Amino acid sequence: MPRIRFIESSGAEHSVEAEAGSNLMVIATSALIPGIVADCGGNCSCATCHVYIDDAFLDSLSEKSSMEGDMLECAFDPQPNSRLACQVTVGEDVDNMVIRIPERQF
């Protein structure tokens, strides 16, 4: 199984095994990663599951919808590599992908 590395804004790191095809927000919240709040439970309607994705892996992830793009503009400090974790499905080839967690979600 691929391993994903979550890094908090403080630098604290958590390495988590992820099954290909699973949802990034579910992976993070099941592993109790701090800082991924995911208030709405995956409905693309709260913007509190905001993460920064390792550039090298951006293209390998499920595509960003226009709704997700709009929600991301409502989050704190969105960057070109921002995604809402609940809208991301991870593939086979994400071993060692680094996900950075923003300083704040709300």
Add this chain to the structure above:
Amino acid sequence: MSEVHEDFDHNASEFRADPLPYYKQLREAGTGQSKNYNGLWYVPTYAEVTAMAHNTDGFSPAQGTMFPPMNDRPMLPMESDPPLHTEYRHMLMREFAPKAVAEWAPTIRETARSLLEDMFKEPPFDLGLDYAKLLPTAVICKMLGITFDPVFQQWVEDSVYRRISHPKEAREATDSVYSMFRELLPDRRANPGNDLVSLVLTSEIEGEVMDEERVLDFCFFLLVAGLDNTNFTIRALLHQMAIDQDLQKRLIENPDDIPAAVEESLRFFSPVIALGRHATQDVEFAGCPMRKGDAAVMLFGCANRDPQEFENPDEFDIDRFPNRHVAFGVGPHRCLGSNLARVEIAIAIEEVLKIFPGFKLAEGAETRYDDLGPLIVVAAE
């Protein structure tokens, strides 16, 4: 059919006075049907509440979410289904999303301070009645771009707080609020600003601007949706800090812990007890045969005390992690104002602690839970 459900009524005063024993029995029995409100189903556990909230195909809020209903007009955006609901949320989210709300924080703080100053002018005072209750109204008025004055506060209070005890007065007050918005719309339409009323007036839904009645339904619900809940949570947390001085001391010394205290208050006090849905088809839910059109309510406060989800659920513990409570609901209809409410509650607490560190309950203070939450008269030390 289990006996606990059969006679259960979420509005009954015996239940409101002491909900925990009911909650325990309801959760142990799982979802079940009551004789009240034409056979209302009660959904008590964390897993069942979450399942119903996420199942938008099977359960719709569009035919009403409150039992008995608040009035005969839809509460928007809550009482609507996708794809309309998705468009409504899209229209509003920019103003209620985390970043937008953070921009309101200085205004909220200023408002809190000025309410506290006014309160000081007329001792003795009650932090609940003279502060907690006024702050959410003052803030949402600013967001809507309308004037906050005593008459208006009275209408809002009558329509929100007296809807169960004095339905007739509440209804009249609601009509007054609708009329106030109705009179203001022509001018707002001609001179739209940066406020929520202008946003709703000018936004296109399904390709066109909305008719006046629908705009008014939005105005009314955006005004009242968060008032009693936010007020209740501020009061309840102030009360908790008054009876638990260690907690208060910790929050004075570590203001960074206030957001965690706010989350735990939301879980622990769960201001919204029940909101409902109607089954859109015959369906088996949690082992229960529901018929198309049957009404069911999710018991958020009950789910928030579910030991399957929360360790020692009846303990107030601000270090709880994770704290994935459903005080704001969950799923597509999860509270639009949650970020606003969190910021308001946190600021309300911070400002009180700056002025009254070490506050206590006044001698003989009445602490009963009614529609308003605990009444607290505060004595400063």
